[in-house]
Amino acid sequence: MQFLGRRKKLEAGPRTELYGHCLQLYGQPPTENISLHEFETFAVDRLKLLKTVENLGVSYLKTSDQYSKKLDTEISTLQFPYRAYAEDKKTKTGASEYEKRRKDHISHFILRLAYCQTEDLRRWFIQQEIDLFRYRFNNLPSKSKTEFLHQNNLHYDTISKEEKISLKEKLVSSSYAVSGITVEEQDIYKVPFQEALDLVRSRRVYLKAGYVYIPHQDIITIVLNDFRTRLSKALALTARSLPVVQSDERLQPLLSHLSHAYVGQDYSIQKNIGKISLEQIDPLSSRSFPLCMRQLHRALRESHHLRHGGRMQYGLFLKGIGLTLEQALQFWRSEFVKGKVDTDKFDKAYAYSIRHMFGKEGKRTDYTPYSCMKVILSNAPSQGDHHGCPFRHSDPELLKQKLLSYKVSPSGVNQILELVKGMHFQLACQKYFELTHNIEDSGFSLNHPNEYFLESQKLLGGGREVDPPKGPSAPRPTAGPPQAQAPQAPAPQAPPEKTEDLECFFMDG
Ligand code: SF4
Structure with missing residues (x-):
């Protein structure tokens, strides 16, 4: 690609020569030093x-x-x-x-x-x-x-005036962009049909002997x-x-x-700490938890156990919505002892990891709840796991059943499945939010399970109970989705999210 050009839009000068047009094909990598x-x-x-x-x-x-x-x-x-x-x-x-x-x-x-x-x-x-x-x-x-x-040296072959005149009727009737008056003045490009399949598919172009005749307005297709x-x-x-x-x-x-970059709020700052009681978790899980956390909560209640991926994902989420360390210990202990783990084993094998999650052991790092992109892109669940993002990791048929069982209407389920099919997992989750909260437009771009929870609480009138965190809303390299937020001015970067260290403290069993 050539960025150089004699007809500059910018004032001539050494620094402007590199960018001769506002649009680029990004052919040459930058060579300058940047901070x-x-x-x-x-x-x-x-x-x-x-x-x-x-x-x-x-x-x-x-x-x-x-x-x-x-x-x-x-x-x-x-x-x-x-x-x-x-x-x-x-x-x-x-x-x-x-x-x-x-x-x-x-x-x-x-x-x-x-x-x-x-x-x-x-x-x-x-x-x-x-x-x-x-x-x-x-x-x-x-x-x-x-x-x-x-x-950019994109020289596509144009047809001659004579050819335009001879094909005039065909060109006018096959393309909206060509009229009988303009056909002789505008450039018509002749390219192999396989380079313009979109136009062929939508029958918006004249096709003859393996070539399509594309008016200048439609050249975007081949570009x-x-x-x-x-x-x-x-x-x-x-x-x-x-x-x-x-x-x-x-x-x-x-x-x-x-x-995995997350460009939204920082949910590691515990402004709501202590504002949630353990009794509230069950009703909150069906009203305000995103599907991933609802699924984890249900699995925990049913099997009284979660494997380490689930404990990490759910434990940090609960911390993010405001559970204190004492509450978290009580919550996990009371559930695990209903299963195969006795109190003694829990205190030896699991309590340390929960204290670690709250920054009370090891390096004393305040660990960040997982963002959607972290959940979606890393550590895919295997047999027996309940973590992950149901929109990304569930079989579509199972997802459909689950959504129907959560009273999502069949048409709503179809809308969600369409988004899943197009790999728009967070948008599918946002649609789930809208359908389960009975609103048309959620008004936010979902990046984070804790954001889902806070938005739900705001909507359901619980916003006073759980205030949004005041963490840096500028780019923060925690593991999370590159989701659009209200544009923010660039700000100094916070340290990367610390979760890998923590994982080794969680034992399977
Ligand atoms: S999109 Fe995010 S919040 Fe929604 S289910 Fe997936 S991970 Fe959870």
Whole structure:
């Protein structure tokens, strides 16, 4: 890819030469030095943007005004480039156009490093980047689109005026973008049909002898194909070079947290501590727990035991909703002794780990409740486990039965299963929230089981009992989803979440 170009939108100068257009194909990685703070801030901002793209794509038609309005706001607040600006001057939000383009470039490459690691992550990243690219390209003026194609050496073959005249009737009747008046003036590209399958599938293009004739307005289809192929190859290549990157001890923790990065509130701060009684847990579990915690609670009550993955996930969640250490010890002990564990064994084998979870043993770390992405992406449950995210880890038929048993209507179940099918697990959970709370729009972007609980309590009038935590709401590299939140200004980074150390203190049995 060539970023260089003679017809600059930005004022000419050495620093602007790199970014000749507001849109990029990200062909060349950045070569400049940046601080670790900038590295992480850029990456987290892009995650927020991509998460917004995902959420909006499921909630609204991509051609609707609401979609555009909300995405415009997010792009502008997070200071990414969007329109083809005429000058490199400071915008209202403070960053110059050059700074925005630089951020766009660098942040894309950082996320490549973080999201090349597994098939799931790659798929998610490519999908959101493509949706973002499509939106930005479609919003460019026609002239700027042409400039983009030239600057990136995307030279698709155009047909001659004579050919246009001979095919005029076919072109006009097969494409909305072509009219009898404009057909001779506009560029019509002739490309192999397999490069424009979307257009062929939706019968929006003239097809002849293995070639499609695409009007300039629809060129996005083949540009996107190109972008997808490049990105997919680039991610595979990046994955190969990961061992080298990961050997850098400064980057390794940042990257591993980024792929699970949670950009919402910090639920490790116990503002509600002691505000929940043990008697309240049963009714709360059916009213205000997300499905993952409801499932764990039920399994615990039924079998009087949870394996270590379940104890970790549920124990930290309960801590996050406000259980004190004493309450937690009492809660787990009273349940376990109903099963095969006597008090003595509980005190020897399990009590230490619970005190550890509350930062009273070992390194005395205040451990963070798991966010959705941590639950969804790590430590998948196996036979006999009850942890994980039911929307991600349950068989669809079992999930359906479970939802019906929780009084979700059949049409609601179908909506949820559709979202699950599209791998939008948190959105499926949000839909579950809306259906079980009888509201149309939950009004928040779900990132965290504890967020689900707090939002439910607020809605059900229990908000006074359980105040939201006042933790840093800016990017925090705890394990959690890259979910869109109300845009926040970048802030100093909190230390990574500490849970791995804790896991070894939990014994199976
Ligand atoms: S999306 Fe999050 S809160 Fe909902 S069930 Fe899955 S892990 Fe739990």
